[in-house]
Amino acid sequence: MTRRRWIADQFAGDQAALIGSHADHLIRVLRAQVGQEFDISTGEGVRRGRIVNIADGRVVFALGEKLEVTPSANLTLVLSIFKFDRMEWAIEKCTELGATKIIPVIAQRTEKHLASAAVKRAERWQRIARQASEQSRRTAAPEVTEPVKLRAVFEFPGNRIVLAETEQQMMLKDALPSDGDIVLASGPEGGWTEDELKSFRKAGWVAASLGNTILRAETAAIAAMAIAISANV
Numbered sequence: 065m066t067r068r069r070w071i072a073d074q075f076a077g078d079q080a081a082l083i084g085s086h087a088d089h090l091i092r093v094l095r096a097q098v099g100q101e102f103d104i105s106t107g108e109g110v111r112r113g114r115i116v117n118i119a120d121g122r123v124v125f126a127l128g129e130k131l132e133v134t135p136s137a138n139l140t141l142v143l144s145i146f147k148f149d150r151m152e153w154a155i156e157k158c159t160e161l162g163a164t165k166i167i168p169v170i171a172q173r174t175e176k177h178l179a180s181a182a183v184k185r186a187e188r189w190q191r192i193a194r195q196a197s198e199q200s201r202r203t204a205a206p207e208v209t210e211p212v213k214l215r216a217v218f219e220f221p222g223n224r225i226v227l228a229e230t231e232q233q234m235m236l237k238d239a240l241p242s243d244g245d246i247v248l249a250s251g252p253e254g255g256w257t258e259d260e261l262k263s264f265r266k267a268g269w270v271a272a273s274l275g276n277t278i279l280r281a282e283t284a285a286i287a288a289m290a291i292a293i294s295a296n297v
Contacts, residue, residue, distance in 0.1 A: 069102065070086075078126060080113060081123060090123050113126065136162050140163070140165040140167065140245070144168075147178070147253070156192050158285055159192075159205070160200040161293050165206055167217055168210075169249075171256065171260060173254045182211040186210050193205045214263075218264065218269075224269040226251075226261065227284055228255075228256060230271075231271045232273070235273055236272040236288060236292075237291055240295045250284050251284070
């Protein structure tokens with residue numbers, strides 16, 4: 065049976081710990097017991113971990129052998145802010161697929177009330193990404209940044225691709241490089257404006273299409289991430 069993996073909140077030497085609500089989930093929901101073994105990601109790798117102490121809000125592991133892990137592609141997702149329930153679903157699924165960084169951005173078509181409320185959602189998005197990372201046995205959760213305005217990502221380094229419904233020639237699968245860091249920009253409900261697409265192109269981004277079907281914002285982000293990760297496996 066595959067052992068569950070946890071991402072340690074604290075790590076020093078041959079010990080690691082989960083703390084706070086993270087530990088409470090293991091204690092109260094999964095009924096942790098001293099002696100149980102899990103895989104523990106420490107930030108320096110993944111090691112076998114055995115529970116040696118359980119207290120309110122804290123589970124301590126003794127760390128053993130290092131485990132082999134498969135390196136993953138470096139995939140950054142620039143995700144326009146849209147309806148929060150759908151956006152949370154996109155963050156969860158893109159994390160499971162392998163996003164290494166998620167940058168929520170305020171686009172011209174982002175609804176004003178969502179833009180103003182987004183800052184207060186950042187911590188929740190980070191928690192969702194962490195939970196999805198452990199569920200999918202990743203070695204680390206993606207960085208989910210504070211929301212930024214779109215112009216802040218135009219000069220982001222890497223092989224930069226913006227998803228564009230109006231693109232007729234270039235498909236995403238053909239725009240993806242064979243190696244190197246990849247940055248995907250996925251638009252809001254209603255898509256990017258023409259002015260935004262001009263700004264992307266001026267900054268050197270490649271526009272690419274997911275096909276003739278018009279997808280919901282969350283579906284487009286997830287589909288793009290799946291295509292990108294499959295091309296870099």
